[in-house]
Amino acid sequence: MKTNSFYIFLMRSVKFLYLMLVDFLSDSSEEDKENLKDILITQEGKGIFERQKSPYICLCCGRALSDDFRFCTDCLSRPVFFALSYARHITAYGSKQRQFINHWKFKRNRILAIPAAEKMFLVYKENFSDLAVVPVPPRKERLASAGFDCVNDMAFLLKWCFRLKVLTPLIRINSEEQKYKSFAGRTDKNLKRYAMKKNSRIRQQAVVLIDDIMTTGGTLEECAALLKSAGVKEVYALTLFYA
Numbered sequence: 001m002k003t004n005s006f007y008i009f010l011m012r013s014v015k016f017l018y019l020m021l022v023d024f025l026s027d028s029s030e031e032d033k034e035n036l037k038d039i040l041i042t043q044e045g046k047g048i049f050e051r052q053k054s055p056y057i058c059l060c061c062g063r064a065l066s067d068d069f070r071f072c073t074d075c076l077s078r079p080v081f082f083a084l085s086y087a088r089h090i091t092a093y094g095s096k097q098r099q100f101i102n103h104w105k106f107k108r109n110r111i112l113a114i115p116a117a118e119k120m121f122l123v124y125k126e127n128f129s130d131l132a133v134v135p136v137p138p139r140k141e142r143l144a145s146a147g148f149d150c151v152n153d154m155a156f157l158l159k160w161c162f163r164l165k166v167l168t169p170l171i172r173i174n175s176e177e178q179k180y181k182s183f184a185g186r187t188d189k190n191l192k193r194y195a196m197k198k199n200s201r202i203r204q205q206a207v208v209l210i211d212d213i214m215t216t217g218g219t220l221e222e223c224a225a226l227l228k229s230a231g232v233k234e235v236y237a238l239t240l241f242y243a
């Protein structure tokens with residue numbers, strides 16, 4: 001195990017230097033970087049990954065509840081999760097979180113994968129102890145134009161710095177821009193956006209899907225259904241934020 005920890009240390013250093021370099025090469029101006037400090041730490045000294053105040057969450061979708069109702073009205077009246085057992089998140093997607101994602105995803109501040117992965121690891125440990133992690137794959141066009149993917153970077157850190165088992169059995173097949181679609185379009189059962197990789201074999205009894213933001217939950221459900229059809233018994237999800 002000693003050689004292993006040296007290897008981890010080495011990988012960690014390499015990744016850190018790499019992230020420093022991409023940070024240096026990112027599109028962020030100095031002003032952006034100053035703004036970023038304000039985003040990461042609020043005036044009360046709290047971080048954007050601070051857990052929500054309410055101790056109650058929907059046992060299914062993981063959104064905050066005002067009281068101990070067990071399930072939110074959405075999950076009771078029009079449930080989205082069938083294959084997925086349940087989802088958990090760090091916190092709600094507010095204006096600060098939106099700015100954080102903007103800096104990370106669109107201004108290409110890749111170093112932000114570090115605080116995100118760190119917090120995700122802590123919440124993972126609380127909820128899932130030692131299950132394998134499956135990142136939701138990115139759109140190929142997005143990967144080509146930006147040169148990176150936030151969830152990929154996070155999965156990389158979870159694997160090499162936090163030593164989680166990371167599996168990548170999924171691929172993205174349809175690249176239509178999600179945000180221009182109606183709610184109905186996003187949860188349409190006939191619209192396949194993901195698939196299992198050819199010859200991908202998955203031996204895990206249970207896995208945790210990871211993603212940056214859960215909106216309708218349609219993406220997580222679709223990926224969970226694929227994994228279950230490939231033989232996984234239980235699929236959970238963990239995202240940074242929920243909208």
Ligand SMILES: [Zn+2]
Pocket residue numbers: 058059060061062063071072073074075
């Ligand atoms: Zn719910």
